[in-house]
Amino acid sequence: MADIHIEEFYKDTAIALVQLYNAFPRRVNLFVEDIAGPDEPDEFGLHSRRHMACFGSLLWLEEEGLLRYVDTIRQEALDQAVLTQQAFSRLSAPASPTLIASIEPEVIAHGDSLPPSVRADLATHIHIIRETLRMGHSARLSNVMQEIFFRDSLRH
Incomplete structure (x- = not known):
């Protein structure tokens, strides 16, 4: 059995790719909360480990050439994301x-x-x-x- 964070990574990336495929070729905002579930930042405004892991998974997809985006919306979403030709x-x-x-x-x-x-x-x-x-x-x-x-x- 894989480590739980790896299973969460696969699930997060799968959900993100399905959302982008369903919208293709339109650019859409990809919200972490829609993928990993609701998150309440702590008293310092920091997100949970789960939220940040999902956000990191989205960034990884871009780094690996599977999606493009214009900007991040804080650590909440990717702005105007779209699948690459490769994805x-x-x-x-x-x-x-x-x-x-x-x-x-x-x-x-x-x-x-x-x-x-x-x-x-x-x-x-x-x-x-x-x-x-x-x-x-x-x-x-x-x-x-x-x-x-x-x-x-x-x-x-």
Whole structure:
């Protein structure tokens, strides 16, 4: 089992990427509170560790070339965020057959009865992320996000 902060990282980045994909190609404000939940700063105005970890995850996505933004809104949000071409391509791309089999066994079981366009859509990373978030399986979500983040580096 992964450390809890790594599981939170995968969940935060998955939610952020889904929000940006759903708005693509529009630029949107990406609020930490919408991803990690409400946060009340302490008496000194400092956010919780959880809030700051989520904010750090959003910044990491930008540093790794998966999103762009115009500015930060304090430590509350990214202003005018949008997916990069690299992120859009990865999210729209089909997942590996191994990942699809582990996440979507019912799709594989009924695959022949589905139209090819539907089968292709159900095999994309973005669909698998959405379904995994909906089901609430943190271990499966970790596998999906690892494939998205590290797929290219694992091939070399």
